[in-house]
Amino acid sequence: MLQRAKLIARVAQEAGLTAAQLNAKLEQPSMLRRTPAWVFLGPPGVGKGTYASRVADALGLAHISAGDLVREEIKQQTDLGQQVATIVNQGNLLPDQYVMQLLQNRLSEGARKGEEGVLLDGFPRTRNQAEALLTFADVQLALNLSLREEVLIAKCLARRKCRDCGKNYNLADIDLPASEGKPAIRMPPLLPPAACAAKLETRSDDNFSTVKRRIEVHKAEASPVEDIFRKAGVLSDFEITGGIPETFPRLLETLQSGSLTQDREQAA
Numbered sequence: 722m723l724q725r726a727k728l729i730a731r732v733a734q735e736a737g738l739t740a741a742q743l744n745a746k747l748e749q750p751s752m753l754r755r756t757p758a759w760v761f762l763g764p765p766g767v768g769k770g771t772y773a774s775r776v777a778d779a780l781g782l783a784h785i786s787a788g789d790l791v792r793e794e795i796k797q798q799t800d801l802g803q804q805v806a807t808i809v810n811q812g813n814l815l816p817d818q819y820v821m822q823l824l825q826n827r828l829s830e831g832a833r834k835g836e837e838g839v840l841l842d843g844f845p846r847t848r849n850q851a852e853a854l855l856t857f858a859d860v861q862l863a864l865n866l867s868l869r870e871e872v873l874i875a876k877c878l879a880r881r882k883c884r885d886c887g888k889n890y891n892l893a894d895i896d897l898p899a900s901e902g903k904p905a906i907r908m909p910p911l912l913p914p915a916a917c918a919a920k921l922e923t924r925s926d927d928n929f930s931t932v933k934r935r936i937e938v939h940k941a942e943a944s945p946v947e948d949i950f951r952k953a954g955v956l957s958d959f960e961i962t963g964g965i966p967e968t969f970p971r972l973l974e975t976l977q978s979g980s981l982t983q984d985r986e987q988a989a
């Protein structure tokens with residue numbers, strides 16, 4: 722109990738709130754239920770969104786992408802959106818309290834609609850966010866996706882989205898031999914149908930210098946977040962080496978295997 726009080730005090734201070742204000746937020750009915758949550762961790766371009774949306778559909782969870790929440794604020798030109806556009810285009814992270822506010826609004830909205838479990842993609846990204854999440858969600862799995870770094874850059878630069886239907890594609894055709902202990906990677910492109918081909922858009926932060934910066938930011942912030950979930954016994958590492966048809970079934974098998982339960986038992 723004392724440990725929780727200390728945690729609340731620290732998270733509140735870092736989020737610019739008093740402990741009483743944070744407790745009041747956590748005591749809102751939607752927070753009290755401790756939403757069951759899965760989180761997908763990993764660097765930009767690893768495929769968090771691609772696999773999070775497929776797994777969420779397969780398991781009946783709501784897919785919440787922190788990046789999409791942020792982009793929607795920018796698109797709607799809200800006060801917050803106007804404040805953060807430059808930060809996003811520089812490849813830096815938003816202050817924790819901004820992104821936590823967006824997430825809490827989205828979770829409350831989902832709770833009102835009766836959502837019973839969420840799959841978070843792109844949240845948490847800092848130690849403070851991870852600790853805050855554990856105070857209001859029952860994190861059952863943190864899947865830590867990885868992929869060779871040179872592929873991450875190629876995948877980000879080749880991402881496209883149809884401005885009409887919103888579907889995501891990737892024009893990169895990756896075929897890398899194994900090298901220096903790193904696995905071979907074969908990832909064919911995910912090409913748009915003719916109806917979307919003339920309507921493709923590139924994200925403003927998917928340019929070379931911003932992608933490099935986002936990868937650096939991820940390297941600097943990832944370890945403490947992974948450590949928190951490892952200690953909680955819910956971290957599972959998963960290396961991606963192929964395209965969606967090969968990776969998605971392998972991922973589902975990993976999620977269904979007993980290894981997660983064993984991790985939890987070892988941590989207990």
Ligand SMILES: Nc1ncnc2c1ncn2[C@@H]1O[C@H](COP(=O)(O)OP(=O)(O)O)[C@@H](O)[C@H]1O
Nearest residue numbers: 765766787788791809813814815820843844846
């Ligand atoms: N959890 C978060 N904390 C702080 N900033 C975030 C968070 N999630 C998203 N953002 C902001 O939105 C941008 C885009 O996020 P996302 O679409 O998840 O990109 P990525 O491809 O880098 O994983 C990030 O570079 C960052 O500026």
